Amino acid sequence: MNSQHHQAPYDKFAKFYDLEYSHKDNDLDFYLALARAFGSPILEIGVGTARVASRLAAAGFSVVGIDNSALMLKSATQQLSHLKEMLIGHVQLVHADMRNFTLETIFPLCIIPFRAFLHNLTMDEQLETLTQIHRHLEPGGILAFDLFVPLYQVISASEWHDKIGEEELHPENSGVSIDIKIKHRPEQQILRVTNSYFNRQDGKTRSATMNYRYIFRYEMEALLRLSGFQTIEVYGGFEKQRYNYHSGIMIFIAKRA
Numbered sequence: 001m002n003s004q005h006h007q008a009p010y011d012k013f014a015k016f017y018d019l020e021y022s023h024k025d026n027d028l029d030f031y032l033a034l035a036r037a038f039g040s041p042i043l044e045i046g047v048g049t050a051r052v053a054s055r056l057a058a059a060g061f062s063v064v065g066i067d068n069s070a071l072m073l074k075s076a077t078q079q080l081s082h083l084k085e086m087l088i089g090h091v092q093l094v095h096a097d098m099r100n101f102t103l104e105t106i107f108p109l110c111i112i113p114f115r116a117f118l119h120n121l122t123m124d125e126q127l128e129t130l131t132q133i134h135r136h137l138e139p140g141g142i143l144a145f146d147l148f149v150p151l152y153q154v155i156s157a158s159e160w161h162d163k164i165g166e167e168e169l170h171p172e173n174s175g176v177s178i179d180i181k182i183k184h185r186p187e188q189q190i191l192r193v194t195n196s197y198f199n200r201q202d203g204k205t206r207s208a209t210m211n212y213r214y215i216f217r218y219e220m221e222a223l224l225r226l227s228g229f230q231t232i233e234v235y236g237g238f239e240k241q242r243y244n245y246h247s248g249i250m251i252f253i254a255k256r257a
Helices: 015-019 028-038 050-059 068-078 123-135 217-228
Strands: 044-045 064-065 091-095 108-110 135-149 161-165 176-185 189-197 204-213 229-236 249-254
Touching: 015 050, 015 176, 028 050, 028 108, 028 135, 044 050, 044 123, 050 064, 050 068, 050 108, 064 068, 068 091, 123 135, 123 217, 189 249, 217 229, 217 249
Parallel strands: 044 064, 044 108, 064 091, 108 135
Antiparallel strands: 135 249, 161 176, 176 189, 189 204, 229 249
């Protein structure tokens, strides 16, 4: 593992991340189908708590997952310990930044699930990440990732907020609810998301902040082309629906040209 001593943004989210997302499964069959089509080892950028990687490993694929949060990787290690012993070795976790990593392996497939690419906050960072991935793919290798669509009716606001009650989290009896505040800086295409986690059991609130730089469809295609990729498909959902702006999701399949 690369040693990285600075605190990563997700370190503060790590303790609560699975409450909100461990039961997210609408993308798993999509990434499994890609694994079956293109084979392993698979490079996963932003492996997080191994939600996707553990499913791929359970299906027999080997995954090298990188993340810049040591605490998320610690949680991933715990998740993977539940796999059958013979499958634990199928996932290698690497503490590294997606903009600057070097691995020994060349991959037929790289995936970036659940919009992790949006944590690149400048064009330089976006291109650095794509360049690193390009270096680690076989000729003709595939890059697949999903982003949210910047919907006009959403990004027309300068700030908004949302709440997630404990009954919507997993497990439902966690005693935790989430208050979400989003500040929008349209001139930078940046959303600053602050989650405040209220724990009913100890009466404490803990907060964590994350930034996303949203990307429009053809902006993303231009970034891919600049980095030596050819866009093959843009889907509007995980069942390979045709891209539709109003679906709120866009999934890119690109080939190392």
